[in-house]
Amino acid sequence: xxxxxxxxxIPDSDSICSAIALSYLKNAIGEECVPARLGELSPExxxxxxxxxxxxxxxxxxxxxxxxxxxxxxDRVQGPDDIDDATILGIIDHHKLGDITTSTxxxxxxxxxxxxxxxxxxxYDFHGVEIxxxxxxxxxxxxxxxxxxxxxxxxxxxxxxxxxxxxEIAGIEDPQALGMEMFKVKSAVExxxxxxxxxxxxxxxxxxxxxxxxxxxEVIDLAIFDEMKDDLHADLAALKEEGGRHSVMLLLTxxxxxxxxxxxxxxxxxxxxxxxxxxxxEGRVWIDGIMSxxxxxxxxxxxxxxx
Amino acid sequence: xxxxxxxxxIPDSDSICSAIALSYLKNAIGEECVPARLGELSPExxxxxxxxxxxxxxxxxxxxxxxxxxxxxxDRVQGPDDIDDATILGIIDHHKLGDITTSTxxxxxxxxxxxxxxxxxxxYDFHGVEIxxxxxxxxxxxxxxxxxxxxxxxxxxxxxxxxxxxxEIAGIEDPQALGMEMFKVKSAVExxxxxxxxxxxxxxxxxxxxxxxxxxxEVIDLAIFDEMKDDLHADLAALKEEGGRHSVMLLLTxxxxxxxxxxxxxxxxxxxxxxxxxxxxEGRVWIDGIMSxxxxxxxxxxxxxxx
Ligand SMILES: [Mn+2]
Ligand SMILES: [Mn+2]
Numbered sequence: 312x313x314x315x316x317x318x319x320x321i322p323d324s325d326s327i328c329s330a331i332a333l334s335y336l337k338n339a340i341g342e343e344c345v346p347a348r349l350g351e352l353s354p355e356x357x358x359x360x361x362x363x364x365x366x367x368x369x370x371x372x373x374x375x376x377x378x379x380x381x382x383x384x385x386d387r388v389q390g391p392d393d394i395d396d397a398t399i400l401g402i403i404d405h406h407k408l409g410d411i412t413t414s415t416x417x418x419x420x421x422x423x424x425x426x427x428x429x430x431x432x433x434x435y436d437f438h439g440v441e442i443x444x445x446x447x448x449x450x451x452x453x454x455x456x457x458x459x460x461x462x463x464x465x466x467x468x469x470x471x472x473x474x475x476x477x478x479e480i481a482g483i484e485d486p487q488a489l490g491m492e493m494f495k496v497k498s499a500v501e502x503x504x505x506x507x508x509x510x511x512x513x514x515x516x517x518x519x520x521x522x523x524x525x526x527x528x529e530v531i532d533l534a535i536f537d538e539m540k541d542d543l544h545a546d547l548a549a550l551k552e553e554g555g556r557h558s559v560m561l562l563l564t565x566x567x568x569x570x571x572x573x574x575x576x577x578x579x580x581x582x583x584x585x586x587x588x589x590x591x592x593e594g595r596v597w598i599d600g601i602m603s604x605x606x607x608x609x610x611x612x613x614x615x616x617x618x
Numbered sequence: 619x620x621x622x623x624x625x626x627x628i629p630d631s632d633s634i635c636s637a638i639a640l641s642y643l644k645n646a647i648g649e650e651c652v653p654a655r656l657g658e659l660s661p662e663x664x665x666x667x668x669x670x671x672x673x674x675x676x677x678x679x680x681x682x683x684x685x686x687x688x689x690x691x692x693d694r695v696q697g698p699d700d701i702d703d704a705t706i707l708g709i710i711d712h713h714k715l716g717d718i719t720t721s722t723x724x725x726x727x728x729x730x731x732x733x734x735x736x737x738x739x740x741x742y743d744f745h746g747v748e749i750x751x752x753x754x755x756x757x758x759x760x761x762x763x764x765x766x767x768x769x770x771x772x773x774x775x776x777x778x779x780x781x782x783x784x785x786e787i788a789g790i791e792d793p794q795a796l797g798m799e800m801f802k803v804k805s806a807v808e809x810x811x812x813x814x815x816x817x818x819x820x821x822x823x824x825x826x827x828x829x830x831x832x833x834x835x836e837v838i839d840l841a842i843f844d845e846m847k848d849d850l851h852a853d854l855a856a857l858k859e860e861g862g863r864h865s866v867m868l869l870l871t872x873x874x875x876x877x878x879x880x881x882x883x884x885x886x887x888x889x890x891x892x893x894x895x896x897x898x899x900e901g902r903v904w905i906d907g908i909m910s911x912x913x914x915x916x917x918x919x920x921x922x923x924x925x
Contacts, residue, residue: 610722
């Protein structure tokens with residue numbers, strides 16, 4: 312029976328490319344593995360799969376009785392709903408350590424780098440397995456996506472070196488140009504239903520017993536949201552009620568201006584004032600330099616809930 | 619301000635040698651680190667430190683406001699009491715994944731191998747740092763201890779190869795003979811107070827909300843306990859009450875016969891029958907082949923508590 316490799320709910324490009332890249336590596340060292348996904352793919356991820364000739368991984372929501380590798384998360388709320396009935400063989404991740412626990416020893420490769428695929432490259436090197444060109448291309452795009460073409464504060468020299476090495480394997484001369492092409496695909500929001508936009512890259516967190524949902528849209532120019540903000544705000548309020556959440560936030564990140572406007576609906580009017588030192592006006596606040604949910608948005612919020 | 623490297627409470631040889639070996643590696647790559655310990659050392663560990671010329675790491679119980687690397691555990695109950703007020707930079711471990719969480723990304727090297735020092739050897743190789751002979755000797759002894767000289771079911775080929783490599787660096791011709799010498803030191807129980815024996819290698823676990831303490835004594839011949847079992851049993855009962863524990867078990871492991879007699883005091887008379895298919899008689903049961911608390915004792919017990 313093969314093991315599955317699966318990323319987080321509302322999969323991003325890192326989760327999908329990690330599942331594909333890790334499955335190939337595990338098969339190469341004699342461990343049968345199949346990539347899977349917990350949801351529909353974003354236009355950006357579809358662009359990557361199309362570009363390098365991959366099918367979508369199998370959509371699989373239930374893992375009871377299965378063995379699996381978890382990639383790109385270690386929080387229970389972001390994983391399969393029946394994760395407790397599965398055997399976790401390993402976790403490859405680059406986020407804060409979440410609340411997944413196991414009853415048997417496992418393999419964890421967790422590093423404070425910009426992307427899970429940077430760690431998977433280390434695993435290929437450790438095992439001395441050659442990376443096929445198309446897998447290298449997909450891994451490279453995932454790193455460009457997670458690090459916002461190296462602009463995110465989560466980006467490390469390990470990520471940059473990894474992109475260089477993968478570009479060489481994939482035969483791609485200008486990785487950053489491909490990154491911009493990818494972000495143009497990501498920035499195309501017209502015609503997309505509001506709820507789909509809000510959920511495109513949305514994660515729930517448990518903060519001292521409170522459920523907090525945080526979405527993020529990274530675009531080349533924030534002006535495309537000008538006509539949409541009221542609708543987005545109304546949908547955040549609906550999402551908050553539907554999920555029994557304490558707070559819902561949506562980061563509208565301008566990757567050229569290098570900052571984010573945060574739309575907020577919360578039980579606590581002072582949420583952003585407490586966490587980031589800047590209050591909202593009509594449920595919105597622009598914060599210069601905020602690019603990373605993981606490194607800049609979640610930790611101060613978690614601390615302010617804990618304190 | 620240096621970071622600390624600290625193993626679990628009631629430190630064993632793996633926790634102490636890991637703290638020393640990882641601190642040296644981190645210093646070598648420019649990260650200032652100091653080894654520390656959460657309690658008194660066993661005769662076995664003192665033998666290793668003496669043999670290779672190390673001082674005892676600093677006894678340090680409080681880590682509020684400090685940064686630290688956690689080695690040889692990932693369960694909160696086994697770590698520093700104020701771990702929530704510290705910044706965890708990384709975890710190096712070979713046990714099941716415990717309930718430690720963080721609010722920031724970190725470095726985790728967790729592998730299903732026999733000893734934390736086998737993983738630390740991988741870290742030296744990854745960073746291309748040479749291991750000094752005395753550190754190699756201490757690391758090697760920790761692996762021989764955790765794997766019961768390769769007899770434990772937790773022992774992997776990675777552990778055996780690692781011992782071979784470390785023995786060469788340390789200039790030790792017969793690692794297994796040194797292992798037996800070490801286990802003879804470990805087997806010397808005469809004259810030791812009963813409570814010291816029970817706590818020599820004792821760990822608390824949270825099992826579905828129940829506190830369960832499990833100690834282990836590994837000796838060359840179980841006969842040395844013949845006159846002591848009633849006293850040990852009485853002390854387990856006391857320990858259970860003092861700590862508000864659901865159950866306390868002591869594994870008396872015969873490393874030559876390769877099995878363990880388990881002494882049990884529990885709120886549930888059928889504890890071992892449910893978990894291991896073998897009932898106790900007068901609070902005792904011998905189980906052939908049981909050598910490893912981590913791999914053979916904890917997981918079935920945890921599963922039986924989980925229902
Ligand atoms: Mn990621
Ligand atoms: Mn250990």
